[in-house]
Amino acid sequence: MSRSQPVDRGLTKSATFLVFSVVPTDDSIRAVRGVVSSVPDITKNISIRDLDANLTCVVGIGSRVWDSITKLPRPAELHPFPEVRGAKQTAVSTPGDLLFHIRAERRDMCFEMERQLIDKLGDAVRLEDHTTGFRYLDARDLLGFVDGTANPVGGDVVDAVVVSESDNGINATSVGGSYVVVQKYLHDLKAWKMLSTKQQEAIIGRTKLDNIEIDDAEDGQQQAHKTLATIKDASGGEHAILRDNMPFGSPSTGEYGTYFIAYSRRLWVVEKMMERMFLGHPPGLHDRILDFSTAITGSTFFAPSLKSLEAIGDEK
Structure with a gap:
């Protein structure tokens, strides 16, 4: 198998997410x-x-921009992020031609990587979104729950995320290569904190203190976030994806959020998760986390193998 980009690296203390649109000129493409x-x-x-x-x-x-930048055959599932309009909220589709997912244990290393990329890209791109994420306590999101519990580990990671x-x-x-989906969510922490811990746990599907999975309501009733975000095959096996989500925000400005980023060998799995969350499963019973979290971006990318990535520079 072709060597992949470092999509399977573990959660770091710091991360930077950069999304750009490419200016449509020959010079910009080069x-x-x-x-x-x-x-x-x-x-x-x-x-x-x-x-x-x-x-x-x-x-x-x-x-x-896949066809103009790479000249490689298009990945089978690659297409723009599909908007999912639910009764409560919408998974919006926003512009994005390039994603740079920078990770490090030191914030200054992320900074330096970003600085050099910006200098080299120059006027060839337009910035669509810049988000600086950080590891929060024991890998919790700003809602107070441990994030990424369902991630594959060890040898299962590559099997889940690499084509x-x-x-x-x-x-x-x-x-x-690997499909990548990103969404930027803003949280209404004031409203969230008005819920009891028991109510919050029912929405997430896990206990808040010790991260133990709890049962959903009976079939046909409201399902928890952890259930709606789990896709199984006909035999009951789970289609795992790798989430490398990061909290972001600033208490002084009142901004609190989660940058969702998912790597998968099968794009349809992530898209099915979005449908279940925003439309509901059964339909009409959307993920109640969306009552407190609003998606403000949504973009899809393909991260080619290292060999394919490096070969892009040889295109004329």
Whole structure:
């Protein structure tokens, strides 16, 4: 299998999420090709200053510019993020041609990676979103619950997130790559804190203090977030994805949020999660976490293998 980008690295203390649109000119396309193909080298040059900081950067490329930037066959499932309009809220679809997911144990290393990328990209791109995330206490979100409990671990990570030769309908250049979905959620913490701990736990599906899974209501009734966000196959096996969510915000400005980022070998799994959360399962019973969390962005990308990423720089 082609070697993947560092999509499977664990949660770090700091992260930066950059989403850009590419200016539609030949010069911009050439500039972007040069930058994205050199990301592994840029990362290495910064990392050498402190290897223990575990600096990584994953590059995702969106549907709109895939054909012009890569000249590679289009990944089978790659398309723009589909809006999901529910009765309570909408999973919005927002612009995004390039994603840079920067992770490190030191904030300054993320900063330096971002600075060099911005300098090199110049006027070839327009910034759509910039979010700085941080690890909060024992990997909790700002709602107070441990996040990412359902993530695969060990050898199961690659199997869940990296496209394999055995996947149906794939082309050879997609092997080693991964689909990436990002959403930026803002939380109404004032309203959330008005709930009792028991009410919050029923919405999430886990105990708040010790992160123990609790049972849902009976079939046909309201399901918890952990259940709505779990997709199973016909035999009951779970289609796992890797979430590397990060809290963000500022108490002084009253902004509190979660940056949702999911890696998967199967894009449809993440999209099915969105449908279940926003439309409800059964329909009409949406994920009650959406009563307190609003999605303000939504974009889809494909992170090609390292070999395919580096080859982009050779395109003319």
